Every structure is written in C-alpha cells, then in structure tokens.
Amino acid sequence: MHGRPLIFLMDNHMIEWNDKYSVNISLIDEQHKKLFEIINKAIIAKKHGRTTKDVLEILDEMTEYALEHFELEERYMKEFNFTGYKTHRNEHIDFTNNSLDYKNRVVGGDSEIINEILEYLKQWLVKHIQVTDKKYIRCFKENGIK
Numbered sequence: 001m002h003g004r005p006l007i008f009l010m011d012n013h014m015i016e017w018n019d020k021y022s023v024n025i026s027l028i029d030e031q032h033k034k035l036f037e038i039i040n041k042a043i044i045a046k047k048h049g050r051t052t053k054d055v056l057e058i059l060d061e062m063t064e065y066a067l068e069h070f071e072l073e074e075r076y077m078k079e080f081n082f083t084g085y086k087t088h089r090n091e092h093i094d095f096t097n098n099s100l101d102y103k104n105r106v107v108g109g110d111s112e113i114i115n116e117i118l119e120y121l122k123q124w125l126v127k128h129i130q131v132t133d134k135k136y137i138r139c140f141k142e143n144g145i146k
C-alpha cells in the first residue's frame with residue numbers, strides 16, 4: 001500500500017453528498033458528486049450480490065473518471081503555479097496506484113477484499129476533498145475559476 005494507511009470501519013453504507021464537501025467550484029463539485037455516484041453504484045452492486053466482474057467494471061469506471069478529474073485539478077494547479085501542486089499530485093498518484101493494486105488482487109482471485117476496497121475509496125475521497133482539495137480553493141478562485 002502506498003501512503004498512510006487508513007482505518008477501515010466497514011459500514012457498507014453509501015456515501016452521501018453533503019455541502020461541507022463543496023469546494024464552491026461548480027465543475028469540480030460536479031465531478032466529485034459523480035465520483036460519489038460511481039462508488040455508490042459499486043456499493044449497491046456488491047450489496048445486491050452482483051458478480052465480482054460487475055463490481056470490477058464499476059471500479060474501472062471509477063478509476064477512469066477519477067483520472068479525468070485529477071487531470072483537471074492538476075492542470076489548474078500547474079497553470080496557476082499552486083504551491084501545493086506536488087504534494088497534491090502525489091496523493092492522486094497514491095490513490096491511482098492503490099486502486100490498481102486492489103484491482104489486481106481481485107482479478108487474482110481475492111474477491112473477499114471488495115468491501116475493504118469500497119471502504120478505502122469512500123474514506124480516501126471524503127478525506128482528500130475535505131483536506132487536500134480545499135487547499136486550492138483560494139488559488140483557483142483568485143485565478144477566476146468559479
């Protein structure tokens with residue numbers, strides 16, 4: 001695992017959007033909401049006993065969308081010379097690597113791990129938005145991003 005380990009309190013609950021997650025930048029909020037949505041889709045699929053293959057497909061969709069989203073944030077950070085760019089980008093890279101590691105474990109036959117993956121995704125996203133993403137708000141706003 002890359003980065004700091006997270007504590008897994010497995011609740012199997014969906015993640016609900018809350019205004020406290022808003023970065024007050026409409027496009028980024030929309031993308032964050034979409035990530036919540038895809039993760040929730042995977043949680044429901046798992047709950048309803050859908051096949052591992054189905055859940056993996058949703059996780060792939062999530063990884064793909066996350067990459068698109070990270071690219072946007074990173075493009076802005078670079079363009080605006082945001083000082084926290086490197087640290088922030090490293091968190092994105094950690095997340096991408098962890099997701100890939102997890103996926104490979106499932107593909108390798110470890111389907112027991114799916115609940116842990118879903119929990120990781122939820123916790124990572126919520127924490128990343130509230131702690132790391134919030135740091136660029138001022139910089140982005142100063143550069144005219146709404």
Ligand SMILES: [Fe+2]
Nearest residue numbers: 073128132133
């Ligand atoms: Fe981010």
